Amino acid sequence: VTGIVARATEGRSSWCARAGQDLPAMAKGVEVTEDDKEGRGPLQGLAAGLAAVDGRAEIAFVSSTDAPLLHPAFVRRVVGALDGEHDVALPQAGGFPHPLAAAYRTELLPSVQQLIAADRMRPAFLFETCRVQRLDEAALLADPAVAAYDRRWTRCST
């Protein structure tokens, strides 16, 4: 997954792990960011990741690690959908939003940190405070590159 994300984002990727976590070999260009606050959920990981790329990118594609069927075309489609009118491009497939297969403006870091400080640890709380571009299956498949490979992206996570 790190390799796929790194290729799709031209090699600027960060891998967020808890301190002391057993780590495999990473693809070239992937940095490891350790998060010492364990058990705080995806919003804590999002904060660590956004902090790691802060000042180096305007947009970050965020993925969970258990998505072996993730495809670079999907990453490009989601990142490409994030226009100047929105802060998050959020895929919505199978009736559910997928915050760990989404693109975020890195300037959202203070908002994420505020939610963590208030112990509001669900990504849904973040979406209440920013401009979200929801991408349903039809919108994702409108990209021929996504439609061309297949629809496994709808179940790419374990």
Next chain:
Amino acid sequence: VGSHKALMLLTDVLARGEGPEAVADELERIEEAARLTSICGLGQVALGPVMSVLRMRTEGEEGEAGRRGRRLRARTTLTRATVAGMAAAAGIVLAGGRSSRMGTPKATLEWHGRRCCGG
């Protein structure tokens, strides 16, 4: 005309026991011409499945086939960059911590004998 020519090329290489990689450059040119010039929507995407197979077969492989696959992906990236400023994007992969709900650390999950989080 392009679809017919691609069909002839593929029929020929398959008869020789080779894969589509053997004519990837020609297929790439034909697909691009069809996509950019066909007045029919179906004609624009007629070679989509073939190019998809080609990308999947070359994804991650070393050598000329791998380089060709990367060229195809680079072209897609350039198109997206024109539309949405893709060049400023980074990636973040969350390792999953202890993955207490799942019971197994997600970072150690394997997919076809390889850790799915890795390169």
